């Protein structure tokens with residue numbers, strides 16, 4: 001639906017402004033903005049127009065062209081950051097019931113996990129609580145890389161301060177061990193020993209990735225939905241490169257790798273493992 005330049009709107013947005021915004025968002029983040037998201041785009045970016053004291057979206061598009069510094073605010077405003085502790089609990093059950101016992105047999109005592117669209121950090125801290133509970137950080141080499149495109153959410157993630165309600169459903173044992181009173185009433189804070197396991201960094205899934213892996217587990221949940229097939233194919237191919245042959249990939253509840261990648265095999269609810277290398281070779285017709 002097209003927003004008309006009407007007096008009812010605080011900021012006029014012409015169709016060509018929306019086209020500009022749509023193309024820029026796609027180019028810079030891979031996020032696809034169909035017409036039905038025009039209202040959402042309007043309301044999220046209106047905050048930027050207000051902050052910059054602009055009168056209409058044409059001026060805002062001009063600002064984006066002239067001032068490279070505005071791009072990060074633009075991207076931060078457009079991302080959807082909804083998340084929660086132990087969201088999609090079946091992944092954490094699988095981690096605790098299946099992966100923890102396997103990993104406990106490891107001689108190298110080294111684990112690498114990547115939360116690849118970590119938003120405000122709840123996913124990474126949930127992983128950290130499970131790992132720290134079963135693998136004492138003093139005798140295990142544990143690292144969780146937590147990345148996101150949006151710099152605002154990363155600031156919140158690094159602070160590790162949340163409302164009490166956000167953690168209301170966490171098991172008491174985890175709360176007692178890893179959570180402390182926060183700086184203000186109604187707030188709580190993750191303890192330093194947990195924070196030390198996580199490295200929060202900005203990373204655009206669309207861009208170059210500086211890491212070499214291999215990761216034992218990659219979480220890429222509730223971000224693929226914003227991308228088109230071509231972007232998903234590219235990202236999933238790179239995940240395969242960085243994932244250990246016996247590693248796991250968790251994706252979001254409404255996401256699938258069907259028609260996106262034959263490198264992975266579905267082994268549980270939105271849980272994937274790399275196909276056995278020989279099977280992939282056979283499918284490609286490459287000799288042994």
Ligand SMILES: C[S@@+](CC[C@H](N)C(=O)[O-])C[C@H]1O[C@@H](n2cnc3c(N)ncnc32)[C@H](O)[C@@H]1O
Pocket residue numbers: 028029030031079080081082083084087116117118119120123147148149150153203204205206220221222223226252
């Ligand atoms: C809905 S949140 C998902 C958070 C968490 N993974 C979960 O499932 O609860 C999606 C996150 O993807 C991030 N994102 C969007 N495009 C991205 C990109 N190109 N590269 C990295 N992160 C991106 C957004 O900033 C947002 O924080």
